[in-house]
Amino acid sequence: MNKYGVVIVAGGVGKRMGSSIPKQYLTIKNTPIIAWTIRAFYDWNKNLDIVIVISKEMQDVFQEIKDQFLPDITISTVFGGKERFHSVQNGVRACKAEIIGIHDAVRPLVNNKTLETCYSTAEKLGNAIPFIPSGNSLRWKEGDQSKALDRSKVVQIQTPQCFTRKLINQGLEQEFSENFTDDASVVEAMGMEVNLVEGNFENIKITSPVDLKIAAALLPDKF
């Protein structure tokens, strides 16, 4: 059994991107985003247990990408669910590793330092959640009113969010809640503390069309 594993969730439709195919299948520099993301993990650690969560409709497309871009990598695939939470549930059930990272397929720019920090901290402390500080001033806005926030106390959360398999399995036994916007919030809902660790600024989530331009500027020219 591999000590470390990753569940890469790619079961979403990408409403905010507004593209004709889910954004994880769009290409940047002639390579699908999902292939860049899987490659980032494989390049860091060739012994990872890799599980990709896809939608049923995209299984043929994913197989073609796997054959063309990732022929040398062993990958298990499972189908996603209605919400990200359900896709994570299906992926984690299929991952046999002791430390499981959960990562968005649309974050191809995670770097080795973030991966090393996340997995090694989760191994030591049970979980690790990457963040970056806010580079903007922040305000709490309600209707027409707003109030300045102390930005040193608010951070932006990234993936991979890493957990021991026991902890994340316990978390995923809970009923789905709209508050579960990431995996840290799932584990926190059981009263567990989460450990924040340094992420990397390039590790953006490709959400809207502008993010494609940013990622294209940051990804290497060759796959």
Ligand SMILES: Nc1ccn([C@@H]2O[C@H](COP(=O)(O)OP(=O)(O)OP(=O)(O)O)[C@@H](O)[C@H]2O)c(=O)n1
């Ligand atoms: N039911 C879902 C919803 C999301 N995801 C995955 O979770 C990651 C982060 O979600 P997000 O960026 O919100 O993707 P979408 O849900 O596809 O985007 P949108 O909210 O704009 O529709 C993506 O890799 C997406 O494919 C998933 O596996 N299953």
Ligand SMILES: C[C@](O)(CO)[C@H](O)COP(=O)(O)O
């Ligand atoms: C999990 C996540 O990427 C951490 O920043 C984020 O919460 C996903 O949010 P979204 O609502 O699916 O965009």
